[in-house]
Amino acid sequence: MRALADFVMRGRLQATFAVVIAAALPLLFWVSAAAGSLVVLRRGLHDALGIVAWALLPTLLWWHFGEPRPLLVLFGTLVLALVLRASVSWTRVLLASVLLGVLYGVIIDAVFGETVKRNAAELLELMPQMLGEAYQQMSADEKARVGNLLTPVLTGLMAALLQLLSLLSLLLGRYWQALLYNPGGFAREFRAVRLPAPIAVVLLVGIFLLPGLGIELAMLTPLCSVPLAFAGVALLHGLVAQQRLGRFWLVGLYVSLLLFMQLVYPLLVVLAVVDSLFDFRGRAARDGASGPTDGEG
Structure with missing residues (x-):
């Protein structure tokens, strides 16, 4: 991990290469987000924009094929990195992550709302098997309320997963920054x-x-x-x-x-x-x- 962080901070070309390649590879988008956050934390938004802009190409391609996570996590991690750089406060970062999660939820509902509703309907059909007698003992109103809650809860869970991935990517970027420039500082800060x-x-x-x-x-x-x-x-x-x-x-x-x-x-x-x-x-x-x-x- 230190070698990758050192490679990212070696120069603009190296950072761009790492961010773009990680964003393009399946399931490594979080590495791209972490590398982008490292650049933001160390050099600021002005230097990071030219690097991160190239990462939009593979993330937008992933979105085109129905995979929104690379773009959303990259965006969210960079926003949280800016908050951390400006405030040096994890409390503010955590609060900002809730707002970010709400934004994720709105995007998921707007773009993938029908898919979420279908998943909620399938889950509702499985409720009698999952809850057993407890579900059978519910009144009709309670069952209707459970059915109505499924869609927003599923949306919230999907948004919370993206929120958590953004926080973990920022955590990795902050760890890399401390590893290179302030050994031991990350552990003290996190604890x-x-x-x-x-x-x-x-x-x-x-x-x-x-x-x-x-x-x-x-x-x-x-x-x-x-x-x-x-x-x-x-x-x-x-x-x-x-x-x-x-x-x-x-x-x-x-x-x-x-x-x-x-x-x-x-x-x-x-x-x-x-x-x-x-x-x-x-x-x-x-x-x-x-x-x-x-x-x-």
């Missing part, structure tokens, strides 16, 4: 990510309360959960580093996230909200500073 309590509460409202105000607002549930889950992962990284625990714990986290997504993901969201209120890392640092020396420090 310190913590959402202020008012922001965490607003995101929680977006997850649970806003969908009750309108069916279309159900799209916000997955979008608002992404920043909280991101902050939850940062919290665990920070605690592992503070307590000097082995990497085994982080490996276990990501394996559990892959295998038990439905259980671990909500837990990360809850941890992030509680941490925004009680600041676990700050408390651990204060306890560590006063406790272990027994007054002999």
Whole structure:
């Protein structure tokens, strides 16, 4: 990875080559977005525009063949990189990612709305098998509400996936930047990510309360959960580093996230909200500073 980052930063020609080739190759569009974000973070938008403009050619071609992710993730990652470069604040980046997710949702609904509706209809037919007796015990109104919620929720899930890919691409670009110019800086920066309590509460409202105000607002549930889950992962990284625990714990986290997504993901969201209120890392640092020396420090 360091070799690729070094190649990208060697010059405009090398950066353009890396961004365009990665965008053209199947399933490597996130590398192109990360490389573009690295250029934005290090050199600014003016230098990055001439490089990223060439990447539009393969991403637009992918869009023509029905694959919107390369173009959307490239655009989203660059927007988030600009926010990070201007603010040096992951909190603002995470908030901007929610707005970006809403934009993704609007684009998905406008361009691929009919496909999403067909998928929702197919999923609705499978509901009796998936939910079993619980679905049979629902009233007609409840079943109708579930059917109405499927389309915006599916749209929100697709948008949240693009939102997450944009954040991860930016994360990789920031990691490359630190690797080249500030070794160790990325780890410290990521471990310190913590959402202020008012922001965490607003995101929680977006997850649970806003969908009750309108069916279309159900799209916000997955979008608002992404920043909280991101902050939850940062919290665990920070605690592992503070307590000097082995990497085994982080490996276990990501394996559990892959295998038990439905259980671990909500837990990360809850941890992030509680941490925004009680600041676990700050408390651990204060306890560590006063406790272990027994007054002999």
